[in-house]
Amino acid sequence: MAHMLTVNNLNKTYSNGIKALKGIDLTVKEGDFFALLGPNGAGKSTTIGIISSLVNKTSGKVTINGFDLDNNVYEAKRQIGIVPQEFNFNPFETVLDILMNQAGYYGVVMRQRRLLCEKYLKALGLWEKRNGIAKDLSGGMKRRMMIIRALVHQPPLLILDEPTAGVDTELRYFLWDFLRTMNREGTTIILTTHYLEEAEKMCRNIAIIDHGKIIQNTSMQNLLQQHNTERFFIDIQEKTETIPTLPGYKVSYAGSHSFEVKVSKGQSLNELFLHLEKQKLHVTGLRSEGNRLEELFLDMTAKH
Amino acid sequence: MNTIFKRFVWIAFYTLLSKELKRIIRIWPQTILPSVITSSLYFIIFGNIIGKRIGSMGGFDYTMFVIPGLVMMSVITNSYVNVASSFFGSKFCGSIEEVLVAPVPEWVLLLSYVMGGVIRGMIVATLVMLVSMVFTSITVYSWSITVMVMLITAFIFSMTGFLNGLLASKFDDVNIIPTFILTPLSYLGGVFYSISALPPFWQKISYFNPVIYEISAFRFGILGYKDSIDIIYTLTVMIIIAVLLFVLCIKLLKLGKGLKT
Ligand SMILES: Nc1ncnc2c1ncn2[C@@H]1O[C@H](COP(=O)(O)OP(=O)(O)O)[C@@H](O)[C@H]1O
Ligand SMILES: [Mg+2]
Numbered sequence: 001m002a003h004m005l006t007v008n009n010l011n012k013t014y015s016n017g018i019k020a021l022k023g024i025d026l027t028v029k030e031g032d033f034f035a036l037l038g039p040n041g042a043g044k045s046t047t048i049g050i051i052s053s054l055v056n057k058t059s060g061k062v063t064i065n066g067f068d069l070d071n072n073v074y075e076a077k078r079q080i081g082i083v084p085q086e087f088n089f090n091p092f093e094t095v096l097d098i099l100m101n102q103a104g105y106y107g108v109v110m111r112q113r114r115l116l117c118e119k120y121l122k123a124l125g126l127w128e129k130r131n132g133i134a135k136d137l138s139g140g141m142k143r144r145m146m147i148i149r150a151l152v153h154q155p156p157l158l159i160l161d162e163p164t165a166g167v168d169t170e171l172r173y174f175l176w177d178f179l180r181t182m183n184r185e186g187t188t189i190i191l192t193t194h195y196l197e198e199a200e201k202m203c204r205n206i207a208i209i210d211h212g213k214i215i216q217n218t219s220m221q222n223l224l225q226q227h228n229t230e231r232f233f234i235d236i237q238e239k240t241e242t243i244p245t246l247p248g249y250k251v252s253y254a255g256s257h258s259f260e261v262k263v264s265k266g267q268s269l270n271e272l273f274l275h276l277e278k279q280k281l282h283v284t285g286l287r288s289e290g291n292r293l294e295e296l297f298l299d300m301t302a303k304h
Numbered sequence: 305m306n307t308i309f310k311r312f313v314w315i316a317f318y319t320l321l322s323k324e325l326k327r328i329i330r331i332w333p334q335t336i337l338p339s340v341i342t343s344s345l346y347f348i349i350f351g352n353i354i355g356k357r358i359g360s361m362g363g364f365d366y367t368m369f370v371i372p373g374l375v376m377m378s379v380i381t382n383s384y385v386n387v388a389s390s391f392f393g394s395k396f397c398g399s400i401e402e403v404l405v406a407p408v409p410e411w412v413l414l415l416s417y418v419m420g421g422v423i424r425g426m427i428v429a430t431l432v433m434l435v436s437m438v439f440t441s442i443t444v445y446s447w448s449i450t451v452m453v454m455l456i457t458a459f460i461f462s463m464t465g466f467l468n469g470l471l472a473s474k475f476d477d478v479n480i481i482p483t484f485i486l487t488p489l490s491y492l493g494g495v496f497y498s499i500s501a502l503p504p505f506w507q508k509i510s511y512f513n514p515v516i517y518e519i520s521a522f523r524f525g526i527l528g529y530k531d532s533i534d535i536i537y538t539l540t541v542m543i544i545i546a547v548l549l550f551v552l553c554i555k556l557l558k559l560g561k562g563l564k565t
Contacts, residue, residue: 014565049565052405056564074309074407082405088398097323098402104319105406107312149402 002066004030004079004157004188005051010060012046012212020046022212024060028190028205030156033183035203035220036192043212044192045085048161052082065156078106081150085161085192087142091135095126095145098134099152106153113152120148124178140171147175158182160191164198176202200224229262232269234276235285246275258285316408317416324420327390328427335386335424336431339378343432346374347439350496362498362529371436372523373495376457378432380515381486383425383458384465387417388478391469400563410557414466414550421462422455429454445528449535453525456542457518461486463549470553470562489515494523500531507532517541 005028012021020043028034038044049055051062053073062069067076089098096117103113121127124144129137137145143163150158160179164172179202183189193199199206199220206223208216216223235258243253249272250262261272276283328335351367361369394400403413436442444450472478493515499507510516520533521542556562 054401054404054564056560074409077405077407080405084401086398088401090394090397090399093399098399101319101323102402102406105316105403105408107315107407109315153406 002030003063004028004032004065005190006061006063007047007051008061010047010050010062011058012043012050012055013058020212021050021058021060024209024212024214026207026214026217028157028188030065030188031183031186032188032190032205033179033203034188034190035199035206036190036209037194037196037199037206038192038209039194042209044209045161046212047209048082048084048159048192051159052080052084053077054084078153079155079157081153081155081158083143083146083150083158083160083163085165087146089134089142089146089149091133093134094131095121095134095137096130098145099149102149103152108153116152116154117148120151124148125174140167143167143171144175147178156186157188157190160189162192162194164193164195172198229264230288232261232263233258233285233287234261234283236276237282237284244276244279244281246272249275312407313409313412316406317412320403320408320413320416321419324386324390324416325423328386328420328424335382336428339382339428340431340435343374343378344435346370347436351439361501362531364527364529365440367440368442368527369498369523369529370496371433371440371442372526373490373519374436375429375432375526376454376515376519376522377490377495378428379425379454379458380461380490380518381482382428383421384461384468384486385482386424387421387462387465388468388472388481390420391417391466392472392475392478395469395472395563396475404563410554414463414553414557417466418459418462421465422458425458425462426454442526444526446525448525450522450525452539453518453521453542456539456546457522460542460546460549463546463553466553467549467556470556472562489513490519494519494531498529498531499533 005026007024007026010021010024011019013019024043024047026036026047036044036047046055050057050060051064051069053069062076064076065079067079069076093101099117099121100113103116108116117130118127121130124147126141126144126148129141134142134145147160147163150160158179163179164175167175176198179189179191191198191202203220205219206216207214218226233254237257239256240253240259243251243259245251246261248267252260254260263269263272273283347367347370350370355366355370358366360366391400394403468478468481492510493513494510499510499516499520502510517533517538520531521535521538523529523531524535
């Protein structure tokens with residue numbers, strides 16, 4: 001399959017001397033749903049900024065749908081729709097003006113502009129707000145407007161920088177659905193996030209970035225397989241003065257009435273409970289902490 | 305440039321320019337009205353009240369003499385301020401990124417903002433002229449020189465305003481230059497007097513003021529009044545400056561100065 005995005009040995013040193021990117025390599029296939037995952041300050045926005053021509057790179061090469069960003073900049077730009085992390089529109093313009101103008105900058109003819117704006121305004125539930133001033137929109141509406149703005153020239157690649165940061169749960173699920181549909185209909189999607197759940201639920205391939213370096217670049221499936229233990233917290237009625245010994249399991253103290261158990265894939269929970277039963281410990285609660293990716297992520301970023 | 309690309313570029317230019325024009329119209333009490341009011345006051349005060357006592361300047365009725373100066377001053381400040389504040393505004397709220405991510409060539413971005421400034425300069429100049437007709441009647445000496453000087457001046461100051469907006473990092477940076485540089489240069493640039501009326505020493509000093517050339521050439525265009533400044537020479541230098549400014553702006557835009565980190 002063709003490559004929608006390739007990034008080779010990308011480096012960025014900001015004028016204040018901060019080395020935000022240290023030799024990033026990335027490939028995203030056409031039709032992919034790709035996550036760029038990393039903690040705050042890892043270099044996600046910098047990477048996206050360079051791809052979308054808003055940040056000058058220090059060195060490296062970016063190719064978008066076959067167009068080199070240095071040698072074929074206009075064609076390359078035409079391939080991308082970008083939803084930045086920060087709001088970057090004129091708050092005093094109307095929603096429709098912002099969208100229509102953006103399509104104009106991409107050279108979309110007037111008639112098609114109207115059709116596309118209407119289509120996406122309706123799809124994202126902003127049609128009623130089209131004549132409102134942008135500053136009067138709620139945070140979630142502003143985010144949706146920026147998504148529409150990225151789509152008005154029908155780019156094959158949609159890049160979203162932390163699209164669901166600060167968005168309520170309902171809207172988050174709505175956006176996930178919308179993006180999944182877009183992806184099914186052929187748009188390649190790259191999103192950056194520091195929500196692991198988002199990456200795990202949505203994305204087929206993933207790159208993990210930390211301190212300006214890619215520390216993992218694989219399929220989501222692979223990544224989850226690599227990580228084969230899950231953490232459980234167990235609350236008991238008795239006081240955990242000494243941590244119970246449970247043969248075959250890694251156990252650690254987690255509070256006066258609870259402890260933590262690491263369970264590998266293939267180990268059964270039945271056996272765990274048998275041990276607890278034998279030791280006459282009464283389980284009052286059981287929960288799995290976070291998702292599996294989260295732990296892996298903590299593991300990996302700690303090593304770097 | 306192939307045909308498709310030409311059409312894209314044209315649409316982008318048209319979109320950007322109409323946005324600029326809509327802005328000028330939307331906030332007309334800030335963009336159009338102030339210069340019209342100020343120059344009306346000048347006409348009343350200098351033209352009618354004080355002017356009567358001054359009598360004539362350079363062989364012209366004083367009211368008539370100050371008209372070209374006042375028109376030119378309006379062109380200069382309006383084109384400058386329009387581009388500086390509009391461009392800085394879009395930098396400030398981040399909306400300039402809408403243009404930067406799109407396949408818009410640098411010259412299209414520059415030209416649309418500059419045209420916005422030129423057009424505001426022209427609108428205000430026309431209105432100030434119309435107001436002046438209430439106070440006196442003038443027949444324009446040479447339309448071609450008048451229009452040419454006005455256009456090139458508007459172009460130069462729009463581009464200077466663009467540079468200001470591009471390099472500014474806070475609102476103060478775009479307010480300082482009009483107040484502390486443009487206005488004094490205009491006042492000392494022969495709006496109210498002919499530099500030939502100055503003592504030789506101050507005349508020499510005045511030659512360092514770029515604004516006297518525009519005002520003098522414009523006054524020649526309207527009144528046919530000639531002082532010590534050569535029109536052809538002035539026009540040539542103005543065109544050269546306009547071209548140099550254009551090249552400089554494009555260079556800075558390509559580098560992403562003031563826009564990209
Ligand atoms: N404009 C800038 N000037 C200087 N340093 C910056 C700038 N933008 C980001 N950085 C630094 O670069 C690093 C990466 O930032 P960023 O790409 O925003 O990370 P992320 O999006 O993953 O949170 C951080 O250390 C940040 O402080
Ligand atoms: Mg970020």
